[in-house]
Amino acid sequence: MNRFMKKYMSIKTWLIPMALLLLSCNDWLTETGPGVTELDDFFSSGNTAIQSVNAAYVPLAWDYNSTFINEWFIGDVVSDDALKGGQNINDMADVYDMENFKTNTNNGFLLDFYRAQYQGISRSNLVLQEVPNMQTDTIMDADLKDRLVGEAKFLRALYYFRLVRVFGGVPKIDFVILSGNQWKQPRASMEEIYQFIIDDLLDAEKKLWVKSKYSSEDLGRATKGAAQAMLLKTYLYTHNFVEAEKWGKTLVKQAEEDGEYNLCPNYKDNFTLAGENGPESIFEIQYMADPQSDYGEGFGFSRGTFSVILTRSRASKLGGGWGFNKPTQNLYDSYETGDPRRDETILNPSDEDIETPSQEIYLGSRYLNKKYGMYEDGPGNTIFKLDHESRGPINTKVIRYADALLMYAEACAENNNLTDAKWALEKVRERARGGDNSLLPSFPNYSGYTDSKADLIKAIRQERRVELAMEGHRWFDLCRWGIAKQVMDAYKANESEEAKGHMADFISGTHELFPIPADEISLGSLTQNNGY
């Protein structure tokens, strides 16, 4: 025993192995774990650059977080075009408040929508921080690298555009926020944000490729034309009609001369699965059929959209959806006699197709939005059967060529270029006619219009309403035209007593914007919008 002790228990024998042990164990503890990719090691090949851009598109597709956050809940439902719908007034209560001008600052829809856009912005910022410094390689040549940067800039502009027209000025973030010290950022003014959007778009427009240059696997990415259309749109929002007309012209030239874009022969082709990313498509949010998409618990885990199930009729005969975004009588009546677009936009179910009137007729409206219901996308033009219980594959149309033409018409008319304005307007009406020349006469020969700038602008605005109805544009158009109060008051006056009972008054100077979410106000010490 003693010998054992002498040999092994002396301090010296233990000291060296102990020291070695401690030294080596530090390495052992700090070794990078399995399955972990650290940021510093990531941006090393062209493929990773592409991946980082792909991820920047994803928040566009999020239409669910803790509540459904599709943009049309604002663009259509808040306007005179549609009522919220759903099972009853409590269904999507956040939207009920918004459509009736009773929005609280703790509105969950607005918070989720706000945060989703900024996630898109931070993803774009990450691309813009890392990719420009990368070396080109066999996968990413200089041209592709340019395009990727252009895509990120386009996306950042689009996300800011989605924010600014709902909330007004928001914090302007053009860098990756790595440290908590940079968390506090002030609200920029609405003008600064629009300028920021324009700057991004101008750069993106230079770098992006024309639509035809993309391979078929890359369909759906931002294009030069998309950047031009967004420039046209943004300049309209800032009432810079000269620049708007300029970019409109550029885009129209791309379409008419280079053949990059064209109106679909049939209006309805824009709203079918087969017609996705078609000739008229300038930018769409891409969705696919995937039964593996979760219900929404994955928080933004989207591969399909909720728009289909949300807008479909609640009657099982018509697909058993949830019946949101119900067109108003006001919209229904605003179509000219015989306008074929009405019945491609509004589904008026027969009595036979209504199973439970108390749930399918919402505050007097029985109509359904036909554009996202996929009512004819199944075999033999039957109702498309969703292979996921609540998600569908139809893309969300952000900008299509008809929209661009009408924006161009608007810009031209505002600049007194009535000829080009009428040309663009007529182009849209001509397609709407579907070859039946007895319908939809050319401007000014309908609705009592005279051949004046004022009436032309009126006619273009009305055309926008019916051509783009139920695609989420109306509310934002009313606000930028500055006629929201006038239109909404008139609409309310003619609504059913039942619907009217729920509506609060529109207050000019307040209700054009929605409140910055209360959480953001407190987390970021932001100022609140007027009136909230």
Add this chain to the structure above:
Amino acid sequence: MKKLALLTCCLFLWQFLLAQEIVITGIVTAADDKLPLPGVTIQVKGTNLGTLSDINGQYSISVERKDVLVFSFVGIKTQEITVTDQSVINVVLEPDVKMLTEVVAIGYGSVRKSDLTGSVASVKSEQLQKTPAAGIDQALQGRVAGVSVNAGSGQPGAAAEVRIRGIGTVNNSAPIYVVDGVILDNISFLNPNDIESTEILKDASATAIYGSRGANGVILISTIKGKNDGKSRISFNTYAGVQNRWNKLDLMQSKEFAETIIALNNVQSESNFYNNRGFNDWLSAYRTGNSPYYPVIKSNSNPDGYDYSAIETDWQDEVFQKNAFIQNYHLAIDGGTEKSTYAISASFFDQEGTIMGSDYSRITLRLNTTHQARKWLTVGQNLSLISSEGRNAMNNNASPGASILSAALAMAPWDPTHYAEGAVNRNGEDLSGQISASSNFRNVTNPFSMVENSNPSDKVERWIGNVFLEIKPAKGLTFRSDVSLDLSNNRNKLFKSAYRYSDYDKADKNFLSSSMHRYSTIKYENILTYNLDLNKHSFTVMGGTTAEEYNYYTMGGSGASILNPKETNWYLSQTTDNRSLSSDNVDRTRMFSVLGRLHYAFGNRYLATMTYRADGTSKFPENTWGYFPSAALAWRVSEESWMKGIRNLDYLKLRIGWGQIGNEKIGGDSFLLTMFNTGPTFVDYVFGANQELANGATVLTYINKGGRWEVTEQVDVGVDFGLFNSRISATVDVFVRDTKEMLLNVKAPGHVGNRYDALANVGTVRNKGIEISLEHMNTIITSANPLKYNISGNVSFIDNELTALNGGARIYGDRTLTDKGLGLYTFWGYEYEGIYQTDEEALEHLYAHTASSIPYKAGDARYRDLNSDGKIDDEDKMDLGNPFPWLNYGINLGVDWMNFDLQVFFQGVYGNKIYNAVRERTEGPGTEASLSTSMRNVWSKENTNGDIPNPYKAVNFLTSSRFVESGAYLRLKNIQLGYTIPAAITKRAEIDRFRIYLSASNLFTFTNYTGYDPEIRSGVDYGNYPQSRTFMVGANINF
């Protein structure tokens, strides 16, 4: 033969002659102070005959010669004296040194109980075994001062929430469990019958030896080991019983429900229709309509239709099972020789749930051995194998219909569970026997569909064990090397059938998901301990290192459309559609620690303990090492010579301790800034004409790289004392526990673009409290059969407060706020003041609005305008209480009389609040849930005394005190009556002890809470799985 008979006769006669009664008298005195001892039990061995010594220590008893008298008393060594021919027997009883030398585990060693310097509570294993619980976490409820247990869910197999000395952090605040030296974070696998001792280390000086894992307290468990006494013992324990729900909500029946929701909806045409056409026509027109999922309803034109008006379904009765069975069997053998010991056990536990579709069963095998291989070398092992399987009923989810119970509440009372024979829909399809579609709230799954079409199975196989060697190279010196492995393979499988009962309650294809999860922790530990006694100085020095690695790996997939969906085909290989087989995931953390402890005692009076531990962990890349010191002093005042004269004071010890400990329980890579590239979730996007997913990668969350463990600093002052020969013993502790650098899930402003919240060490939390444990044991002389009883109680007061955020953001939870100056997870909302009786009253109260814009009208909830600014907004929200009780208590009463034993155990909490979201739903418009009968008293212009505001208005459901209820309760947790069959009878069957008992759990609950059960984990009750009332019979048999 005759001779033999005669001889036998003679022998009996002899016996008879010998067996004359004599009276023995005497005085019992104590050995230490030579004073007479009253109340000593004097019993004739093997009989029920006995008496007690009186106040002067004198006794008198009638016995027969050769009887053996047993003198026993609490805290005194039992003495046996055989009666010969003397008639006076004076007895001097020695104090029971065994009690003083009782050894308790303290982590990496043990110490005599009398030498403890920290706050350590022991729980007797027989107490833990009284409650019919799968795990000892639930059985600990109410047993120890300062240990708060919330069973949380009545789901069989669910782990309870155990908190020691309050809730120290918003992160994982669960204690760690150390079973035979293996550190674990849950013990639901352990059968309480296998436990020999349980020690709870509460203060920092006791837990600091566990360093970065000690902050939330440590529960040390030793399983039963063999004894080296050359004997072997066999024991068999079993119980079986039935469980039932003890509470039910009072909901409206079909007709009243229909009329109430029609009245609430307040559409004249609808009520006219109902009044004129009747229930069936109304249901048809306003609910089922022409949908093919409902049978054609009986009407004038369809006299053979389905008569919904005749249906009255009590959905609560349907989903709660009656007499759910619970059973437990435990067979053990242990023993040993001088050199080897062993303990082997096998047990089976099986519990059905009181809610349909939930159950749990578990098999546990255990083997502990030691072997002294050389004089200086002992080797041994402890090994457990556990296999458990359960089915989850889902629990407490905000979504109506996400659990069986909440789905049951969402179904209308006129909906049958299944359509009766002959039900035919409008297309002529036969619906007979089919599970019904919910007709009132359509977006809900029928609970029977959940159970019958969904087949979840969660299986766990777990191996926990260690192998150790102990070398004693010299006197006082012990080296122990220990390798342990905790390996768990979890198999989760879910098969859902294809069916269609409605557009919501359907699955177009059958679906299978299947995954395996493997968790393993391997640990290598080397501990050197040295004891040295020098005159009055006694030292124990312990030092050592531990290294461990945790690995997690999971793999799983899913698929649809199994062509022949019988159970034997529920495998991914059989799926033909939508196969997703590629998901796997991995995680690893490592830890290396150096630890040491010095225990010093001077003259048995002054005790000091110092510990130090350094933990290095892979979790914190920029703060790998953490250092955790502690110190404690104790003074055994009663050992001072000047205290010796004080009568009736058995012992008195003062303790003071301080320590800094850590909490490192956060995810392994929370502080690594990583690119997330493992979509499709969050990062993959659809491109291309063929619409295919393109891989994406981004940073989901910009984390805080400098994060580290949370530090808890705790000071504890305690006193232990015993009075009247240990008839009364007590422990009182006062502590202040400060959590510093609490990792707060700091919510960044939206513009940072984080998917998840980043963590930062910012918050501080203070828990302070007082804990009192009292025990009283005594024996009462009433007759020849003495009555022994004991009463023990414990109570703890805890005050919990978030003391600083230090730049961190407040945390908004589910109706809660965690903010400076509030308890953690404080319910945050408006104070409900009643109902506006008129529009004018609303305008007057909320004068910042105009008549057209005010969101409140007559019949709406009146909230307190806290800052009197004429509007209701965030500034008016206030503290509505929090879900944690500030008072926890338990009272145990035990009585032994003759062969009977009785135990009555009460447990309760006070001061906690529950947000009753079930009531919120059942006092709503009736669109998503059945209505409570309290809705009879809804406010209306006709019923201005009504106490429920307009259920159709969203503003009336803002978080307010209206739905915050007291969660206080007092529960008769357990009552048990046992009978031990007299040894004289059982000996014939070679049974040493045969005890049978009747037991009832949760027999009474006194509470004002109006939901199912006041034990709610998160504080918000969405239809939590309630605790059940259990009746059992059981037996303990020792051979």
